[in-house]
Amino acid sequence: MTVKTTCPYCGVGCGVVVTQNPNGSVSVAGDADHPANLGRLCVKGAALGETLGLAGRLLAPEVDGQIASWDRALDAAAGQLAEIIHQHGPQAVAFYASGQLLTEDYYAANKLMKGFIGSANIDTNSRLCMSSAVVGYKRALGADAVPGNYQDIETSDLVVLVGSNAAWAHPVLYQRLAAAKAQRPAMKVVVIDPRHTATCDIADLHLALKPGTDAGLFNGLLNLLAQQIPPDTFDGQQRALDAAAAWPLDRCAAFCDLPRDDLARFYHWFISADRAVTLYTMGINQSSSGSDKCNAIINVHLASGKFGREGCGPFSLTGQPNAMGGREVGGLANQLACHMGFNPQDIARLGRFWGSKRIAETPGLMAVELFEAIYRGEVKAVWIMGTNPAVSLPDSDRVREALRRCPLVIVSEVSTHSDTLAFADIRFPAQAWGEKNGTVTNSERRISRQRAFVSAPGETRPDWWIVAQLAQRLGFGEAFSWHHPAEVFSEHARLSGFENHGSRAFDISGLASLSIEQWDNLAPIQWPVTANAPRGTARLLETGQGWHPSKRLQLIAVEPQNAQAQTTAHYPLLLNTGRIRDQWHTMTRTGMVPRLMQHQPLPWVLIHPDDASHLGIGEQSLVRLTSPRGWALGCARISVEQRSGELFMPMHWNNHFASQSRVNALVASVIDPHSGQPESKQTAVRLQRVTAPWRGSLFSRRALELPRSIMWWRQAASWKLAASTLDTGWIEMLAGREGWQLQYARSDSFVHLLAWQGATLQLALYLSRHETMLDEQTIVASFDAPVTDPAQRHQLLAGGGAQQTLRGRTVCSCMGVSETAICAAIAAGGDTPAALGKQLGCGTQCGSCVPELRALIASSLTKAAH
Ligand SMILES: Nc1nc2c(c(=O)[nH]1)N[C@H]1C(S)=C(S)[C@@H](COP(=O)(O)OP(=O)(O)OC[C@H]3O[C@@H](n4cnc5c(=O)[nH]c(N)nc54)[C@H](O)[C@@H]3O)O[C@H]1N2
Numbered sequence: 117m118t119v120k121t122t123c124p125y126c127g128v129g130c131g132v133v134v135t136q137n138p139n140g141s142v143s144v145a146g147d148a149d150h151p152a153n154l155g156r157l158c159v160k161g162a163a164l165g166e167t168l169g170l171a172g173r174l175l176a177p178e179v180d181g182q183i184a185s186w187d188r189a190l191d192a193a194a195g196q197l198a199e200i201i202h203q204h205g206p207q208a209v210a211f212y213a214s215g216q217l218l219t220e221d222y223y224a225a226n227k228l229m230k231g232f233i234g235s236a237n238i239d240t241n242s243r244l245c246m247s248s249a250v251v252g253y254k255r256a257l258g259a260d261a262v263p264g265n266y267q268d269i270e271t272s273d274l275v276v277l278v279g280s281n282a283a284w285a286h287p288v289l290y291q292r293l294a295a296a297k298a299q300r301p302a303m304k305v306v307v308i309d310p311r312h313t314a315t316c317d318i319a320d321l322h323l324a325l326k327p328g329t330d331a332g333l334f335n336g337l338l339n340l341l342a343q344q345i346p347p348d349t350f351d352g353q354q355r356a357l358d359a360a361a362a363w364p365l366d367r368c369a370a371f372c373d374l375p376r377d378d379l380a381r382f383y384h385w386f387i388s389a390d391r392a393v394t395l396y397t398m399g400i401n402q403s404s405s406g407s408d409k410c411n412a413i414i415n416v417h418l419a420s421g422k423f424g425r426e427g428c429g430p431f432s433l434t435g436q437p438n439a440m441g442g443r444e445v446g447g448l449a450n451q452l453a454c455h456m457g458f459n460p461q462d463i464a465r466l467g468r469f470w471g472s473k474r475i476a477e478t479p480g481l482m483a484v485e486l487f488e489a490i491y492r493g494e495v496k497a498v499w500i501m502g503t504n505p506a507v508s509l510p511d512s513d514r515v516r517e518a519l520r521r522c523p524l525v526i527v528s529e530v531s532t533h534s535d536t537l538a539f540a541d542i543r544f545p546a547q548a549w550g551e552k553n554g555t556v557t558n559s560e561r562r563i564s565r566q567r568a569f570v571s572a573p574g575e576t577r578p579d580w581w582i583v584a585q586l587a588q589r590l591g592f593g594e595a596f597s598w599h600h601p602a603e604v605f606s607e608h609a610r611l612s613g614f615e616n617h618g619s620r621a622f623d624i625s626g627l628a629s630l631s632i633e634q635w636d637n638l639a640p641i642q643w644p645v646t647a648n649a650p651r652g653t654a655r656l657l658e659t660g661q662g663w664h665p666s667k668r669l670q671l672i673a674v675e676p677q678n679a680q681a682q683t684t685a686h687y688p689l690l691l692n693t694g695r696i697r698d699q700w701h702t703m704t705r706t707g708m709v710p711r712l713m714q715h716q717p718l719p720w721v722l723i724h725p726d727d728a729s730h731l732g733i734g735e736q737s738l739v740r741l742t743s744p745r746g747w748a749l750g751c752a753r754i755s756v757e758q759r760s761g762e763l764f765m766p767m768h769w770n771n772h773f774a775s776q777s778r779v780n781a782l783v784a785s786v787i788d789p790h791s792g793q794p795e796s797k798q799t800a801v802r803l804q805r806v807t808a809p810w811r812g813s814l815f816s817r818r819a820l821e822l823p824r825s826i827m828w829w830r831q832a833a834s835w836k837l838a839a840s841t842l843d844t845g846w847i848e849m850l851a852g853r854e855g856w857q858l859q860y861a862r863s864d865s866f867v868h869l870l871a872w873q874g875a876t877l878q879l880a881l882y883l884s885r886h887e888t889m890l891d892e893q894t895i896v897a898s899f900d901a902p903v904t905d906p907a908q909r910h911q912l913l914a915g916g917g918a919q920q921t922l923r924g925r926t927v928c929s930c931m932g933v934s935e936t937a938i939c940a941a942i943a944a945g946g947d948t949p950a951a952l953g954k955q956l957g958c959g960t961q962c963g964s965c966v967p968e969l970r971a972l973i974a975s976s977l978t979k980a981a982h
């Protein structure tokens with residue numbers, strides 16, 4: 117059986133074809149007919165089949181740690197919510213939702229909170245992601261609407277990527293861009309990022325600006341464009357141009373810490389290009405002045421006429437698969453549904469449509485404020501759906517304390533590897549990708565279906581159903597009496613067109629009368645979808661009109677601000693955070709897939725060589741980062757890709773995958789005043805080398821609680837360990853309790869230890885003061901079958917098989933090709949990615965390792981030249 121669905125990871129929104137094989141396994145391929153990816157997939161998408169197992173799934177409702185029936189769990193949740201609302205009013209409860217919910221789920225949650233509970237305290241992880249972009253669009257265009265589409269990126273003359281590492285974060289879109297540039301080399305690509313990232317691989321120019329200074333850079337460009345704009349073309353024009361006039365080239369170059377000539381070249385390219393697209397993501401949004409930065413970018417596109425036509429436009433890439441859908445349903449605390457706002461007309465309109473007199477009349481608490489209010493005890497109940505705030509919010513130790521204090525925490529989850537679940541009084545098991553049915557909207561406004569292709573396991577239910585059941589128990593049954601997600605979608609579509617008449621950009625009324633079958637078969641389509649545009653709309657702003665009452669577009673005067681995080685003598689380095697290629701967010705879904713752990717198995721900290729040598733830190737040293745908020749551990753990677761004085765660390769590792777590598781333990785909860793988005797990209801920290809002479813690996817049949825003296829990082833079936841002293845007492849105690857027999861090999865400088873239950877291996881520990889070679893494959897395989905042969909047991913104790921091979925790090929996750937193999941092939945004359953691909957297969961599937969292949973070739977050529 118073959119089903120077409122949509123990838124549940126990034127906002128590119130790739131179409132996926134899933135085939136169920138007769139042996140029960142599932143194979144996944146890119147959908148050649150889907151306009152977002154035209155058949156391509158990245159490694160995360162390609163590995164989706166490997167995430168479908170039930171290990172680590174939350175499968176039954178729980179109340180106070182006990183498994184419960186749905187009725188009991190829903191009754192408990194509704195009863196306690198109702199009690200808190202009764203005693204303290206609707207403002208004392210909150211929902212915290214996610215851009216990974218489906219539109220139908222999201223619509224239901226937003227309707228319950230804003231329409232019936234009567235508080236606007238529903239916010240979402242999109243606050244940490246897209247909220248600055250939303251403010252930027254609303255201020256400039258009058259609506260939260262991404263004007264362009266993916267083809268515009270391919271047909272542009274100049275593509276600028278600002279604060280975007282698309283090669284890793286939006287890989288398929290990046291591959292489309294790379295292919296377009298290869299076909300039309302005159303197209304220019306500029307990357308603006310303090311770090312030299314994989315995205316720079318195709319760049320004609322990389323501007324490694326000082327973090328947080330992007331608004332100065334774009335103000336400088338607006339200043340040069342000022343002459344081109346006829347007077348009074350835009351609202352706010354004079355003020356914006358006056359603000360920009362203070363930013364001549366020299367000041368910009370100094371402010372951004374960029375070579376003057378490089379900056380001038382970029383300005384020249386932008387001004388002289390007929391068509392330009394600027395892609396911007398978290399390096400822009402996640403800032404204490406992110407909204408202004410978005411407008412600084414939109415300003416230059418409006419001022420130069422590079423919008424509303426092919427190959428042009430400001431283009432914020434959405435992060436999550438349905439961040440856009442969340443914005444459509446009004447999932448942010450400062451919006452109402454379907455692009456409505458907190459004005460009397462919209463409030464009344466929603467009341468009429470929903471048949472409710474309790475519509476929230478004022479904006480609710482935004483994510484950071486919300487968890488602060490929980491901490492202070494003002495919000496007494498929170499329902500978290502599809503997000504892991506104990507890991508992803510800034511100042512996450514304080515967030516954890518807030519959750520500990522909160523009288524009622526309800527969590528809807530699919531995975532037991534979510535740190536947030538530990539704080540839940542009530543747990544609802546949600547259906548996961550492949551089990552649930554609904555729609556998502558990608559970065560280019562394209563609505564696609566996620567379709568179920570396996571039956572839902574255990575007691576899992578769709579998120580919209582859970583919300584509707586709870587609403588019924590709160591007494592709002594009639595408004596939540598849907599039987600199928602298509603009914604929810606249809607209601608949402610009707611609302612989008614309700615009394616709209618072109619005043620709200622988001623209008624999918626053309627889809628309101630789809631039957632269940634038509635909804636099920638819905639082909640990807642870009643909103644707006646209306647009677648006038650029944651087949652969707654590829655591009656907005658083509659008439660030059662926006663959605664402000666005046667219909668005019670607006671330039672915003674921007675006063676560039678520095679990041680609020682400033683280094684001090686005590687915290688002298690600036691920490692930047694973000695994504696790696698093969699992991700998704702807090703790892704709950706990608707952390708257990710061995711092939712996704714191979715590219716970067718440890719949370720590294722990228723350090724400039726000058727800083728490293730100054731601090732006595734070597735490659736692979738264990739390092740500790742400290743900020744006024746907390747600390748985290750990582751593994752040093754020394755590289756000139758990083759500016760000196762700055763560091764980078766991935767955001768992914770949660771407490772199920774590392775003892776303490778949560779980057780948000782360090783980040784302060786500083787926010788943008790307009791969007792409420794945290795400054796997640798800049799934190800002042802101190803860096804120290806950690807001395808841990810004992811290093812090694814642990815393999816175990818089941819997850820274990822390790823003692824605090826051990827630092828660890830989990831990699832699917834194994835744990836990498838580091839410790840300052842040797843302690844095996846905890847294993848001896850465990851073995852005593854479990855009745856395991858222990859087998860040792862040890863000296864002053866190493867200990868190898870196997871725990872057996874009869875012939876069954878339970879645990880294998882290898883710790884040493886020196887580098888030890890382990891044959892991990894053999895060790896892992898030894899857990900699968902009894903080991904009776906004493907010689908075999910001895911070999912295992914020594915570290916695995918007879919011929920120990922060091923594969924080295926995996927570079928190409930799709931084809932499983934290691935760095936060692938690649939370097940050998942380069943040494944033998946394979947000097948292009950294509951040649952390596954032909955020989956080893958690397959880089960021939962999703963292509964996202966090609967930048968790294970090129971870097972390996974370059975570095976081995978340099979070595980050869982010396
Ligand atoms: N592999 C993978 N892909 C993902 C995700 C994932 O978890 N894993 N998550 C998805 C989500 S939700 C999102 S939001 C997107 C995020 O996609 P991106 O925003 O592309 O990813 P990040 O790594 O967070 O940050 C992008 C870049 O911003 C740079 N940066 C930091 N500070 C500044 C600055 O002051 N100015 C500029 N110009 N740049 C700066 C960083 O160095 C980094 O390279 O990725 C999506 N795709």
Ligand SMILES: Nc1nc2c(c(=O)[nH]1)N[C@H]1C(S)=C(S)[C@@H](COP(=O)(O)OP(=O)(O)OC[C@H]3O[C@@H](n4cnc5c(=O)[nH]c(N)nc54)[C@H](O)[C@@H]3O)O[C@H]1N2
Nearest residue numbers: 241245502503504508528529531534546693701702704796
């Ligand atoms: N320092 C720093 N912090 C950051 C960022 C950064 O760059 N730097 N990026 C920020 C950004 S852009 C984002 S988007 C956030 C992401 O942060 P989170 O949203 O916290 O990250 P996820 O791991 O995606 O959490 C989603 C959770 O939902 C669960 N889940 C998956 N599918 C379903 C479903 O269908 N239903 C339900 N109920 N649950 C489901 C998953 O198992 C997982 O636990 O992190 C933000 N935090």
Ligand code: SF4
Nearest residue numbers: 123125126130158161
């Ligand atoms: S690019 Fe994004 S949507 Fe496409 S396959 Fe990769 S993670 Fe999925």
Ligand SMILES: [Mo]
Nearest residue numbers: 244245435436
């Ligand atoms: Mo995001």
